[in-house]
Amino acid sequence: MARTAADITEHMQPVHQKSIKWGLAGIVLVLIGLLASIGLGAIWIPPSVVWESFVSFQGGQIEHQLIREVRLPRALTGALIGAALAVAGTIMQGITRNPLADPSIIGITHGAGLAIAIALAFLSGGSYWVLLIWSFAGSAAGALLVLSFSMLSKERISPVTLTLAGAGLSTLFSALSTGIALYFQTAQDLSFWFAGGLSGTQWRHVYILLPAVFLGLLLSLWISRSLTILALGEEVAAGLGQSQQKVRWIGLAAVILLSGAAVSIAGAIGFIGLVVPHMVRLLIGSDYRWLIPLSAIAGALLLVLADIGARMINPPFETPVSAVTALIGVPFFLYLSRRKRGYM
Amino acid sequence: MDWKQALLQSWGWMAAFIFLILVTFVLSLATGVMPVGMNEIMAVLSGSGTPKQELVLLQLRLPRMIIALLIGAGLALSGSILQGLSRNSLADPGILGINAGAGLAVVLSIYLFGQSGGSLLAKPFFLPVFAFAGALAIAALIYRFSWKGGIDPERLLLVGLGFNALCGALLLILQLKMDPKDFQQAAIWLTGSIWGIQWPYVWALLPWILVLMPVAFIKARTMNILQFKQEVPVALGLRVESERRLLLCLSAALAGACVAAGGGIAFIGLLAPHLARRLCGPNYFSNLPLSALIGAALVLIADMIGKNLLAPADIPVGIVISVIGAPYLIIMLLTRKGTGLKA
Numbered sequence: 001m002a003r004t005a006a007d008i009t010e011h012m013q014p015v016h017q018k019s020i021k022w023g024l025a026g027i028v029l030v031l032i033g034l035l036a037s038i039g040l041g042a043i044w045i046p047p048s049v050v051w052e053s054f055v056s057f058q059g060g061q062i063e064h065q066l067i068r069e070v071r072l073p074r075a076l077t078g079a080l081i082g083a084a085l086a087v088a089g090t091i092m093q094g095i096t097r098n099p100l101a102d103p104s105i106i107g108i109t110h111g112a113g114l115a116i117a118i119a120l121a122f123l124s125g126g127s128y129w130v131l132l133i134w135s136f137a138g139s140a141a142g143a144l145l146v147l148s149f150s151m152l153s154k155e156r157i158s159p160v161t162l163t164l165a166g167a168g169l170s171t172l173f174s175a176l177s178t179g180i181a182l183y184f185q186t187a188q189d190l191s192f193w194f195a196g197g198l199s200g201t202q203w204r205h206v207y208i209l210l211p212a213v214f215l216g217l218l219l220s221l222w223i224s225r226s227l228t229i230l231a232l233g234e235e236v237a238a239g240l241g242q243s244q245q246k247v248r249w250i251g252l253a254a255v256i257l258l259s260g261a262a263v264s265i266a267g268a269i270g271f272i273g274l275v276v277p278h279m280v281r282l283l284i285g286s287d288y289r290w291l292i293p294l295s296a297i298a299g300a301l302l303l304v305l306a307d308i309g310a311r312m313i314n315p316p317f318e319t320p321v322s323a324v325t326a327l328i329g330v331p332f333f334l335y336l337s338r339r340k341r342g343y344m
Numbered sequence: 345m346d347w348k349q350a351l352l353q354s355w356g357w358m359a360a361f362i363f364l365i366l367v368t369f370v371l372s373l374a375t376g377v378m379p380v381g382m383n384e385i386m387a388v389l390s391g392s393g394t395p396k397q398e399l400v401l402l403q404l405r406l407p408r409m410i411i412a413l414l415i416g417a418g419l420a421l422s423g424s425i426l427q428g429l430s431r432n433s434l435a436d437p438g439i440l441g442i443n444a445g446a447g448l449a450v451v452l453s454i455y456l457f458g459q460s461g462g463s464l465l466a467k468p469f470f471l472p473v474f475a476f477a478g479a480l481a482i483a484a485l486i487y488r489f490s491w492k493g494g495i496d497p498e499r500l501l502l503v504g505l506g507f508n509a510l511c512g513a514l515l516l517i518l519q520l521k522m523d524p525k526d527f528q529q530a531a532i533w534l535t536g537s538i539w540g541i542q543w544p545y546v547w548a549l550l551p552w553i554l555v556l557m558p559v560a561f562i563k564a565r566t567m568n569i570l571q572f573k574q575e576v577p578v579a580l581g582l583r584v585e586s587e588r589r590l591l592l593c594l595s596a597a598l599a600g601a602c603v604a605a606g607g608g609i610a611f612i613g614l615l616a617p618h619l620a621r622r623l624c625g626p627n628y629f630s631n632l633p634l635s636a637l638i639g640a641a642l643v644l645i646a647d648m649i650g651k652n653l654l655a656p657a658d659i660p661v662g663i664v665i666s667v668i669g670a671p672y673l674i675i676m677l678l679t680r681k682g683t684g685l686k687a
Contacts, residue, residue: 165673
């Protein structure tokens with residue numbers, strides 16, 4: 001146990017100065033990113049006007065209206081969803097001890113897609129809220145299914161196995177949803193929802209996301225210490241008298257809350273939950289008490305930037321932001337899968 | 345001459361699957377939106393049926409079923425070869441992104457050459473070429489990226505999954521730029537439906553299968569040797585890497601041709617070789633032909649289910665296969681011990 005104790009003190013320094021520095025830098029970058037996201041678009045709005053719209057808002061000025069009603073909610077939604085997906089990925093990687101876990105890879109997004117396909121087909125004229133609840137339930141079902149594979153099995157499931165099981169489940173879900181969508185001729189509706197992204201986001205999305213992200217973050221921080229210990233190995237965690245079952249259920253609730261809210265609003269935005277935790281881990285190590293908040297900041301930054309990219313690649317058309325995040329995330333996924341196994 | 349022995353040992357199962365294919369063939373010929381009785385089938389085959397019956401049987405059902413058989417056999421062989429060369433029982437052209445690469449190439453060609461996408465889809469002989477190019481490109485990329493002083497089976501799978509996601513993202517961008525009619529067509533095609541139900545599509549696919557299948561059988565001995573660890577094939581004088589590249593091309597060619605005719609049918613390349621291995625062991629002399637038979641039977645049965653379950657609507661065969669295949673994959677993953685070809 002001597003080695004263990006040393007490991008723990010190494011992993012959990014009382015004041016983590018490096019993390020605080022990176023955190024502050026991250027927050028500044030997110031603010032700059034938000035400003036850029038508000039300014040850039042079909043019409044370029046200079047920062048001075050953006051600033052004016054905050055401090056001396058004039059309802060008659062069209063640019064101020066544009067900022068208030070379109071650009072600002074979109075930028076905030078992006079930041080919140082990025083944070084939610086990144087923290088969901090962090091928690092998943094922690095509780096499954098699988099470096100490749102990500103909401104989009106292991107079937108949560110496609111679970112939501114199937115639920116939306118069913119809702120579009122059978123609830124004609126279903127209101128926005130009905131769709132939202134369906135999508136939420138779908139992602140919860142997907143998450144429960146995949147994570148139960150790794151939680152119920154006695155042996156530890158290897159990352160490859162879990163990833164493949166998730167891929168299999170995703171294929172099943174997407175085949176079923178395509179079948180339903182083709183039969184009821186709602187295929188393009190489904191695709192537009194699925195490619196989703198952040199276009200057309202409004203203040204109500206911010207209001208839905210805020211409590212979900214807040215609660216999800218609280219739950220995540222609650223188990224952050226236990227996740228750090230779990231990262232040292234299951235034996236160590238058990239030796240320290242840690243109830244792993246409880247940690248996993250709380251983690252699952254956080255994942256469902258965070259990824260469910262994100263997916264139901266923005267559709268399938270992949271790889272944020274995969275890329276961000278690894279990058280943050282490279283910067284500050286794997287103390288989850290710092291990993292989780294910093295992942296939230298970095299996730300917000302990444303998605304705000306990706307959304308700006310989605311608008312700039314092919315103007316005036318919007319490239320689906322999920323495609324942009326895949327273009328960023330896949331090379332990273334390839335890099336991770338080329339590393340030695342057992343990385344974490 | 346161990347191939348004779350292998351074939352003799354697996355003779356029973358092969359006969360069983362040939363019988364299953366024959367029974368399904370007749371059943372599938374008789375069922376559909378317009379049921380046709382046995383006597384009428386015999387009448388049509390002997391050339392004395394009514395014009396309507398001849399149209400349904402000879403122009404609609406027969407080519408579709410032949411394509412189903414060819415696609416099933418081709419994808420199963422492609423999967424079997426992939427599993428052999430990667431020494432991984434979970435390799436499948438669908439999971440690895442080879443199907444997606446072929447699909448991307450085809451959709452890209454629909455997008456580039458003419459707004460009336462249907463016109464290109466109506467040129468069956470070009471489709472396999474595009475699809476083959478796409479499949480080969482992705483296969484080469486996967487090979488290149490999973491190469492790190494050797495091919496690690498798990499790395500190959502993960503790299504394949506990555507490229508699958510990449511192709512998916514690019515497909516999404518393309519699809520959203522299409523007009524709704526092309527989009528619907530592309531969506532149906534990508535899900536894996538045997539939509540080219542005319543004879544020209546049979547003639548476009550048949551040569552690929554007829555040429556590539558014997559090549560695969562000739563390579564069975566190589567694949568048997570490749571199952572050993574690196575040192576053994578080298579000691580036996582096998583040029584391992586060039587053989588692997590050749591097999592990868594072979595697998596991509598088979599998958600590409602099948603995707604061109606049937607869209608992205610996943611899981612066949614996984615299921616058929618796996619079942620074959622369960623039934624007759626790991627010897628590729630028996631695994632390859634048995635896989636081909638099982639694959640053909642599965643796609644034929646899935647197509648029959650797809651066209652009858654919600655008739656008159658057609659469920660794309662890829663969806664039926666996914667509904668069967670995904671639970672099988674997951675159960676297999678959760679119950680297997682160890683990795684590699686033991687599962």
